[in-house]
Amino acid sequence: MDWMIDAEEVSLTYPKGVQALDRVTLKVAPGEFAFIVGPTGSGKSTFLKLLYREEVPDTGRLKVDGIDVPALRRGHVPFLRRRLGVVFQDFRLLPQRTVEENVAFALHVTGATRRRLRTRVQEVLQEVGLADRSRAYPHELSGGEQQRVSLARALVHQPPLLLADEPTGNLDPTTSWEIVQLLSAINEQGTTVVMATHAQDMVDRMHRRVIFFENGQIVGDVKEGGYLRDTQPA
């Protein structure tokens, strides 16, 4: 099996001695949609950081889309980053740039032609339902719209893997649900989606795979789960 994510016994202790991950083993197949849930401080964000190589594990093996992530030399990290997109709770848009420019920014570095760039940016904005706001600035948009821009930016280079770290953390329930539905639609187009979240209701309603973190370990993994582990069959 060619896994999209193949982590074997990865551990990470931060410099001041906090063990954030303790022998985490996890496999995610291409095309899956998986939630990562667990209390604050349980290691969810740290695990995602390993995947996009913001952090490197102390021990263990880790492959993302076949790439041996810990072994990547600094100069080769862009190859990994082209294979995935990441969205965060706080959107991280460039405030002085329009929607279109924010999304195009990620593509500039890949050396696409102007025409190709414009076409692709419009296409992905369409996909997230923001085609008519391409000239707006982030502060002119609602939180939900800003997260859609952030999603468009993460997807503009058509990565096979999308990572989302509490993407609905700053959004009201209705908007959160819309964003998750959008992630689900993106997943149905073939993109593997891994999303860390606290939004219990949403996880329960989605009936997707749920991976439970606690104290840096995976303590549960349910195929079509809900948020509460003790409601699940053993």
Ligand code: ADP
């Ligand atoms: P979660 O996303 O589940 O809330 P994190 O992965 O952010 O958890 O954090 C896991 C543990 O690592 C926590 O104890 C947190 O305080 C600690 N931690 C996270 N980032 C750092 C860091 N950059 N330096 C030191 N400790 C950190």
Ligand code: MG
């Ligand atoms: Mg976190």
